[in-house]
Amino acid sequence: MDCRETRHLLTRRIRMVLGLFVVCLVASGLTAIPVETELDVLARLLGLPPDADAAAHAGLAHWIAKVRAAVRETNARFPFMAYGFDWLAFAHVVLGILFVGAIVDPVRNLWVITFGMIACVLVIPWSLVFGQVRGIPLSWRLIDCAFGVAGIIPLWLARRFAVQLGALGG
Numbered sequence: 001m002d003c004r005e006t007r008h009l010l011t012r013r014i015r016m017v018l019g020l021f022v023v024c025l026v027a028s029g030l031t032a033i034p035v036e037t038e039l040d041v042l043a044r045l046l047g048l049p050p051d052a053d054a055a056a057h058a059g060l061a062h063w064i065a066k067v068r069a070a071v072r073e074t075n076a077r078f079p080f081m082a083y084g085f086d087w088l089a090f091a092h093v094v095l096g097i098l099f100v101g102a103i104v105d106p107v108r109n110l111w112v113i114t115f116g117m118i119a120c121v122l123v124i125p126w127s128l129v130f131g132q133v134r135g136i137p138l139s140w141r142l143i144d145c146a147f148g149v150a151g152i153i154p155l156w157l158a159r160r161f162a163v164q165l166g167a168l169g170g
Helices: 003-030 035-045 059-077 079-098 100-104 110-133 138-167
Strands: none
Touching: 003 079, 003 100, 003 138, 035 059, 059 079, 079 100, 079 110, 100 110, 110 138
């Protein structure tokens, strides 16, 4: 394979893994907006009645019933609090836009990929510390940590490919 074909292949790989990362990042953020509806669906899938008392359940069913009741009560009494979820979704969309520069020119925008990797690493202590402070069960905090672990994989690949591309003068 000649240098030009190698550059083309590396560029295509970078765009593929960063595109996947951006789609997942934006999709995960947008799920914050309809959180009450999503909790209702999840509760239904777990077989919880609409008025389920969290104390009557254990494990995941307990946690979902508890969170659903809290979100419902908060939305009913203080609907403006949901605005925080809207801004969480907005941040995910904006961060997704940030990666467009790395998709277009990964060598020049290598810092964006590195920034994303740092953010993925920071998800872990952030989830563990603030989840503990807020009373989030460890199992749920580990799910949050998994987003950082899963996110760093395509970013690591994209960074590796971008460094190779840069070495080829791409």
